Each structure stands twice: as structure tokens, then as C-alpha cells.
Amino acid sequence: MNFDEQTVLVTGAGRGLGTSIARAFAHQGARVVVNYRASAVSAEQLAAEIGGLAVQADITVAEEMDALFTAAEQHFGTTVTTVVNNALADFSFNGDARSKADSISWEQFDAQFQGTVRGALTTTQRALPGMRTAGFGRIINVGTNLFQNPVVPYHDYTASKAALLSLTRTLAADLGVDGITVNMVSGGLLRTTDASAATPEAVFDLIAASTPLQRVVTPAEFADALLFFASPWSRSVTGQNLVVDGGLVKD
Template sequence: MQIAEQIVLVTGGARGLGTSIVHAFAAQGARVVINYRNSAAAAETLAASYGPEHAFAVRADVTDRAQVAAIFTQAQAHFGAPVTTVVNNALADFQFNGDARSGAADISWDEFEAQFSGSVRGALNTTQQALAGMREAGFGRIINIGTNLFQNPVVPYHDYTASKAALLSLTRTLASDLGPHNIAVNMVSGGLLRTTDASAATPEDVFDFIAASTPLRRVTTPDEFADAVLFFASPWARSVTGQNLVVDGGLVMN
């Protein structure tokens, strides 16, 4: 299915990386459901910029199964067809500032639970709610947003990194389970992006250090990362599933 034929849900689509992903899909003619939790004004403004034929905003906490079910009901009612593509981008409250994060000696299990709930429970909720429509369409694409930190743990984001590693495992088991239904499940993993709401707290010298460490000598932008998300939704990736594509300027090489 061409991207222009797809109905795409982007969780956490009203800010940061999510907004770049929304723009990337909308530029290719897709119809986009912009999910948000707190950023109502930004979500409505973003949706209005494309018009109701191409985008609409819906509030939901992706960790709440009933609220996620309502997203899919509203999306089908709005566009007259089921969601075909889900981008699990929503991030539980987190700031990328290593100096401010809990270390090994004092991190709490509650911090882990918050990240696991946002990353794994959220992705499971959206996947399960999407399945009926994807099977009806005979096509489905689930794209999870990961991190390069579980391959290159240079910053002790213990809770965030563990949750994304679990999400990669879920990506691969779902890919195996759903492949017979023509539903592909993949992950796109980045490093620090310049700049999102979450990375705004990162000191400038950290950005400079990362840029100097990459073969491209620069930090990946949200728009560059969003381009890679498009690949997994495109016909060019029709035989790709269960994969993790690292998009970080070559900092981590698989």
C-alpha cells in the first residue's frame, strides 16, 4: 500500500519528534491521526494546518486501553476507513539530562514502571486495537520508536533504556506472530536528537561530543529521523519485518 493510501496514527504526535513524523507522513499524502495527552493546542494547530481531510487530533493516554480504543473508533468514523499504520512514538515524561537522572544506587522501581508502561503497555494497547482494522484492510504497519542506548549505554538512563529494550523484544515477537496477516512490525532507534522537547535539557557540550563521535560529524535531527520512519511504512519495506534500524549518524553500527 502506498503511503498516500494509508491512515496513520502517530502517538505523541503533537510535539517533538512526533510532530516531525506527522509532517513526514502528511507530506506524502497520508491521512494522519495526531494523538496527544497534554498538548491540546499544539495538536489542534497541527491538524488544522492540513485540514480535516488529511489530519485530525485526538486526546488519549496510550497506557489506558479504553482511551486507546476510542482513538481507533474516532479515526474510522472521521476517515471512513480503519487505521493501517501505527507509529508508537509517545514517551512517558522524561528529560534527557544525565546529570538529573537517578543513578544505579537510588533509582526506584516506580521509575521503571512508568517507562515500561509508556513504552511497552502503550505499544501493546495500540497494536491490539489496530489488529481488526489491519486484518480488514489486508495490510498493517507498526513502527516502534526505540533508542541506540541499549547498544551504546553511554548515559545511565536505566529505566528508559530497559523499557526500549523490552519494546524491541515485543517488536520481534509481534513481527513473527502478525506476519501471516501482512502486518509488519519494525523499530527505528535514534540517539540524541537536535532538538526535541525531551532533549532540550541536554547540555550543549553533550551535543557537541556526540556530533564529533559520529562519522557524519553531526547530530541527527527529528526530520531526518522521521524520514527513516517513512521507509518502514513504504512499499520499499514490504519484505522487512522484525528489524531495528538505528538512525544516529553512524554512532552505533550494527
């Protein structure tokens, strides 16, 4: 299915990386649903800019996702064909302020698992009936390179994203028969999103110096990579994790 035939839901698109992802899909001609939880003003502005639809919903609440999908289907007159699970539970990439191994609480882990794993599962489950009817579906999860290279040990965030990779691969195995692919795109630190705004400049410089490209990937560059998994050129690719971090992680 070409981009101009797709209706794409980007969760957490009211700010940060999600905004860049929504713009990337809209630039290719897709119909875009801009999901947000609290960033109403920026989400509405983005939707107006790209000709999309902004819908408030908590991705962990099934009833709110039902309402979101219904609104999208009524607005665009078609089912959602493509889901980007991007939304992030509140988190700041500040290594100096992170919780250490001897003090981090299970509540912190639970918050990340709720936002990352439960949110992706809730959203995906609501999308499946429409995708099965269409005989086409693309689910793209946003991961991290930290579980391969924990340059900063964010225990709760990294564990939740590692679990999301496992869910990516089990869903791919389960849904391939329906013509639905499930993949992950994993980035490193991005210059700059709301979550990475607290990162000291010295950390950006250190990561840049460690990559073959000698720079830190931008949100727009990261968003470009997601387009591959929604494009016709990835029709036989599923259950994969593509690392987009300027070459920092090699496997």
C-alpha cells in the first residue's frame, strides 16, 4: 500500500520525536492522526499544518483508544492502516539525576512498562480489526539502542523498551498471516527532543565523537527511517529492529 493510501496513527505526536514522525508521514502523502495526552495546543497546530487530525487519548486506556479510532475512521472515512507506537511515559534523559540501582523503585519500572508495553499493546489491539479487514497493516514501535549499549544505565526506561522488542517479535510471528508486519526502529540520544533537553552538552559531544558520522542523529533523521517499514519496499520485512544512531551500535 502506498503512503497516499495509508492512514497513520502516531502516538505521542503532540511534541518531541512524535511531531517529526507525523510530519515525515504527512510529507509522503499519508493521512495522519496526531495522538496526544496533554499537549493540546501543539498537537492541534501540527494537525492544522499537515492536514491531519489531532485526538486526545491515553494510550493505556482501551475506552479512550476506542474513541480515538472511531474519530479517525469517521474523519478520514477509512480504517487506520499504520500505527507508530511512539508515546513515552514521562521521562527525562538526565544521567546525573537518574535513579541508581540501589534506589530505583518498582513504581518507576511500572510507570515505564505501562506507558511503553501496555500502551503499545492497547493501541495495537484496537488497530487489528481494521487492519485485518484491509488485509494490510504496519505496526512500527520506537525502541532504543540502550539495551545494546547502556552508555547511561536508565534501568526502568531501558527495560521497558527491551520488553517492547520482545513484543515486536512475538506480534510479528502472530500477525504475519493477516498481512500485518511489526517492526522496531531504535535510536540513541536525539538532538534534541523534550526528553533529551536535560542532557548536558558534553554528553552530546561524547556520543557524536563515538559515531562514524561524528554527529548525533536528529528527530527528523530518525523519523525518515520509520518510513521504510511502512513503505512497499518493506513488504517482506517483519520482526526486525533497525538501529538508527549514526553507527554507534554495530549489532
